[in-house]
Amino acid sequence: MKDLDIHIRVSVKQKQELTDSEHQLMDEACRATYRSYAPYSHFSVGAAVELEDGTIVTGSNQENAAYPSGLCAERTAVFYANSRYPELAIRKICIAARGVDGEFGANPITPCGACRQVLLEAEQRSGHPIKIMLCSTQSIYFVSSVKDLLPLSFDDSFLTLDV
Ligand code: THU
Secondary structure (H helix, E strand, O other): OOOOOOOOOOOOOOHHHHHHHHHHHHHHHHHHHHOEEEEOOOOOEEEEEEEEEEEOOEEEEOOOOOOOOOOOOOHHHHEEEEEEOOOEEEEEEEEEEEEOOOEEEEOOOOOOOOHHHHHHHHHHHHOOOOOOEOOOOOOOEEEOOOHOOOOOOOHHOOOOOOO
């Protein structure tokens, strides 16, 4: 038997270390939390997506009384970006959240599994890594590719396997 060790690198910055464009993307993600519709969870998530030409598109979580019919902020933003600007690749996504107390949290918010899967396909479609910024009041986590968030992932290459 042998073990496969899988490592990912998460770079951690303090707010004052952010570049101007990172600051702007984080502001957009934070602002998007106020456009969330989350009457059931009271957890308001905002995502800001930066496209290859610098355009920023935002999304927020949108809930529904039939719970599974809602959608996370990340997928709202990615699907909107791909439907409004199908020719522009996504280069970055920044995610922020406010908890039931209405405040931004001290721990970085991380995307759920389904959002990681959707981000992975967006990354693979464009052939360029998508950088991920995960925000909190204390620090901001940076991950340099969606692949890092989804080790041993499933993608379309499996669909072409000979059986
Ligand atoms: N949510 C997101 O929008 N993004 C995530 O990455 C995790 C969870 C939303 C879904 C639901 O509206 C609420 O947060 C509570 O799970």
